[in-house]
Amino acid sequence: MPGILIVASALEGSMGRSSVELTGAARNLAGPLSLPMSAALVGQGRGIGQAVETLQQYGVQTVYRCEHPALTPGQSDAVLAALDLVVTKAQPELVLISADTVGREVAPRLAYRLRAALATEVMSLAVDGRAVMARRQVYGGRAIATLEVTARPAVISVKPRAFDVPQPQPVRGTVEEISLTIDPEALPTRVREAQSERAEVGLDDAQVVVGGGRGVGGPEGFKLLEELAAALGGAVGSSRPPADEGWVPITWQIGQTGKSIRPNLYVAVGISGAAQHVAGVSGSRTIVAINKDPEAPIFSLAHYGIVGDFRQVVPALVAKIKAAKGA
Numbered sequence: 001m002p003g004i005l006i007v008a009s010a011l012e013g014s015m016g017r018s019s020v021e022l023t024g025a026a027r028n029l030a031g032p033l034s035l036p037m038s039a040a041l042v043g044q045g046r047g048i049g050q051a052v053e054t055l056q057q058y059g060v061q062t063v064y065r066c067e068h069p070a071l072t073p074g075q076s077d078a079v080l081a082a083l084d085l086v087v088t089k090a091q092p093e094l095v096l097i098s099a100d101t102v103g104r105e106v107a108p109r110l111a112y113r114l115r116a117a118l119a120t121e122v123m124s125l126a127v128d129g130r131a132v133m134a135r136r137q138v139y140g141g142r143a144i145a146t147l148e149v150t151a152r153p154a155v156i157s158v159k160p161r162a163f164d165v166p167q168p169q170p171v172r173g174t175v176e177e178i179s180l181t182i183d184p185e186a187l188p189t190r191v192r193e194a195q196s197e198r199a200e201v202g203l204d205d206a207q208v209v210v211g212g213g214r215g216v217g218g219p220e221g222f223k224l225l226e227e228l229a230a231a232l233g234g235a236v237g238s239s240r241p242p243a244d245e246g247w248v249p250i251t252w253q254i255g256q257t258g259k260s261i262r263p264n265l266y267v268a269v270g271i272s273g274a275a276q277h278v279a280g281v282s283g284s285r286t287i288v289a290i291n292k293d294p295e296a297p298i299f300s301l302a303h304y305g306i307v308g309d310f311r312q313v314v315p316a317l318v319a320k321i322k323a324a325k326g327a
Contacts, residue, residue, distance in 0.1 A: 003036035004029055005092035007083065008055060008063075009102065010043025011073045015051035017165065017205055018098040023058035024166035025125055025158050026096055032127035035093060038062040040086040040178075042079050043071050052175055059169035064090065068180040074191035076105040078182050083110055085178050092153060094132065099157040107157040117154035119147050123162045132156070137256065137279050160204065161262040161283060203252065208234025209263045211254055211281070214241040215270025215291060216310065222248055224314045225269055231321040237261065239277040255280040269310045273298030290314070 004026045008019040019039075026037050039060045041051055044067055052063050066082040079102055087095065087110070095110065097103040099121050111118035119134040123144075126133040132149040134156060149156070184190060203209065210229040212222050222236065229236045236252065243253040254261055255277040266284035271277060273289075273296055281287065282301070289302035290310050299305045306313055 002091050002093045003038055004033075004094045004096065005087065005090055006037070006039045006060070007079075007095065007097040007103070007106075008039045008041045008051065009079075009098065009100070010041060010045065010048055010051045011071055011075070011079070011102065013043065013045030014047030015041070015043070015054060018100060018160040019051075020054065020058060020165050021160065021163040022096050022098060022158060023055065023060060024163045026094075027059055027166060027169070028125050028163075029094065029127055029132060033093075033130065033132075036061050038064065038090055038092070040064045040066060040083055040090075042066045042082050044069055056173040057168045057170050058166060059171055061171055061173045062090075063173060063175045064178050065175055066178045066180055068182050070182045070184045070187070072191065074101065075187070076102045076109075077187040077189055078184070079106050080109055080113075081182055081187075082178065082180055084113065085180065087114060087153075089176075089178070095153065095155045097155065097157050099159050103157050107155050111155040114153050114155065117149050117151040118156075119149055119154065120157045122147075122156055122158050125156070125158075159260050161260040164262070202235045203237055203254075203259060203261065206235035206261070207264045208232045208267075209237050209254075209261055209265070209284075210234055210267045210269065211237040211239065211271060211277075212242055212248070212269050213239040213271030213277070215272070216242065216247075217270070219247045221270070221310070224311065227318050228267065228269075228314050228321075231318045231325075232265070232267075234263070234265070239271050239274070268298050268302065269314065271298050272296050273301060 006022040030037050039055050064086045070078040122134045122136050124135045134147045138145045210225045212225045237254040238248045238252045242248050243250045256279040260280045262283035264285045267288045269290045287302045288304045289298040290306045294307045
């Protein structure tokens, strides 16, 4: 039966937050469009069973379980092969996929194969009649475009952290095993080695993030930010210039061409507030800006601002936080 199909990724052996966020995005559409919700669960490992239960806890009626050793991080060709089988069977009206490393590559290729409409890097979804209204950033985050998706089928990639994790809505769902025959050696591209930087873990899900910009001055400045993040129990990120300069790993980059985050607290240190960076942090609950330039654009976005040299401000904050904790 046609409906809304989300692509749930368990390529690393367990399902991540982005897949759960997609259930919230799908539920926003499923009610107004009177469509059932299903999921293509792609991956491998012992976490697959738990992923099925999680999807059903969040309202997914049918889970198409696609398990194969070739479904590993970065293997977009293997993911596409699995989704080919699922969409042939499910015939969905809408496919929602996370705009992560794999999703960014798979979404347009899947849309081409389905001869489907395509909307990418979507930040919000709504329904107007039978049309899906998809909002996305354009011009490097300087403007928002609203796309009216009327064609069916349609493939929509959703930016991670664009949606909150929804409240559970358990259903008694069904699970359909999809038999996959994938020859890793026959895939057009193969991932031989995957590397992760030390700060990549935790940045996506951190409730507190301390971000540094060009104003931090270099790698040494980020050591102060790491102290502040440690005191707050958070993670460290950066705007694009420090990543481009090699001061920090590229996986720390937050913004239009990096990660999107939605922490409870974001502390922007030495960040001017360019639109490209703002695009990745605008979902933060509270934003604190530290900058020596009182005219920096970041202050127009921040809920609280401190004008001063971060080399003096950050150590003072760390001392206050430790004192408050009795450390």
